[in-house]
Amino acid sequence: MTIRIESVLAKVFYRKFCRKTGKENLLADKIISETPSPTGLGAILKTMRIPHWIKNAFVVAPILFSGQFIYPWAWVRCLAAFASFCLLSSAVYLINDIADRKADAAHPSKCSRPIASGRLSPITAAIAAIFLIAAGLGLAGWVTWANYGCDVMFQRVGVLVWAAAYLVLNLLYSLRLKSVVILDVIIVALGFVIRAVAGAAAITVPISPWLVVCTFTICLFIALGKRRSEIQDLSPDESNQTRKALRAYDLPFIEHMLGVSASMAILTYSIYTLAPQTIERVGSAHMIWTIPLVVYGMFRYYLITSRCGKGDPVVVLLRDRRMWIVMLAFAVLSALIVKYGSHPSVSSLLDVPR
Numbered sequence: 001m002t003i004r005i006e007s008v009l010a011k012v013f014y015r016k017f018c019r020k021t022g023k024e025n026l027l028a029d030k031i032i033s034e035t036p037s038p039t040g041l042g043a044i045l046k047t048m049r050i051p052h053w054i055k056n057a058f059v060v061a062p063i064l065f066s067g068q069f070i071y072p073w074a075w076v077r078c079l080a081a082f083a084s085f086c087l088l089s090s091a092v093y094l095i096n097d098i099a100d101r102k103a104d105a106a107h108p109s110k111c112s113r114p115i116a117s118g119r120l121s122p123i124t125a126a127i128a129a130i131f132l133i134a135a136g137l138g139l140a141g142w143v144t145w146a147n148y149g150c151d152v153m154f155q156r157v158g159v160l161v162w163a164a165a166y167l168v169l170n171l172l173y174s175l176r177l178k179s180v181v182i183l184d185v186i187i188v189a190l191g192f193v194i195r196a197v198a199g200a201a202a203i204t205v206p207i208s209p210w211l212v213v214c215t216f217t218i219c220l221f222i223a224l225g226k227r228r229s230e231i232q233d234l235s236p237d238e239s240n241q242t243r244k245a246l247r248a249y250d251l252p253f254i255e256h257m258l259g260v261s262a263s264m265a266i267l268t269y270s271i272y273t274l275a276p277q278t279i280e281r282v283g284s285a286h287m288i289w290t291i292p293l294v295v296y297g298m299f300r301y302y303l304i305t306s307r308c309g310k311g312d313p314v315v316v317l318l319r320d321r322r323m324w325i326v327m328l329a330f331a332v333l334s335a336l337i338v339k340y341g342s343h344p345s346v347s348s349l350l351d352v353p354r
Helices: 002-021 024-034 041-047 050-059 061-066 072-099 101-105 122-155 159-175 183-202 209-233 236-242 244-248 251-274 276-282 286-307 313-318 321-340
Strands: none
Touching: 041 072, 041 122, 050 061, 050 072, 050 183, 050 313, 061 072, 061 183, 061 321, 072 101, 072 122, 072 159, 072 183, 122 159, 122 183, 159 183, 183 209, 209 244, 209 251, 209 286, 251 276, 251 286, 276 286, 276 321, 286 313, 286 321
């Protein structure tokens, strides 16, 4: 009980004091090192990276853009697919930490991970990963069955197929491909694309090719931002010991690729909002009003990842109120446009060829 109270007080101190004094990175490192580390089930939950489940929000994106959010059945299947990818992604994290336990032990911050520090045995982690994979694929199979029935569920490219593809791709990444420079960030971005396509398959709607390309470029930008953060945190010797791909990256190279991917992402999203299929589905071109929110969100992510120090960019983002406000505003505005954008009183405000 005393340990739990100390941990809670440490977190409160971090949130209230570190932010206001601008000494976030140094004090956060001290708090993390002094906060008692979990064992047993707590160690498994920590290795599952539950805060990273926010990445699976891409599974939910198609229900927003397709206008299916008014149907309860669509939400049930969409959230089931979301849960499936949460379980599978946590299984991948467990397997990744098993494979990287020696390299993580040499990392200044990753050495505190349960498997690297010895608080969680590789065998226990492997058993937990197998259970999560079975549960995740089971949920994906249920969504596919609910959409197509038993007779044809294995003849369609449903959620189960995309979930299996996501699992295989990420296992290859964790066990081998993350050491291949450039290919590592491309695979991370493809993982997000699979999430988005699986979300569309969960509610049986086609997904815009431009939205697929936009998802890829935005997530390539996200992956490169994380690499940049890792390079800033580690010395050359530490980079060589922890991840081979980091040897080939340097800050000018990463900054150049960030600029290219950001430009591509903004351009492809803008094209998506003006694509004939999007205008036909929405009934107007009013999705263009979401472009400033996308631009702000990307630049805010760049700012945060450049200043997060040795903190996990995902955790830092989850604590950023402005990012939450932008994401909420984007979701609400997109839903309103999809629902009411075709109303005669607003659909004719923009001159769109018919």
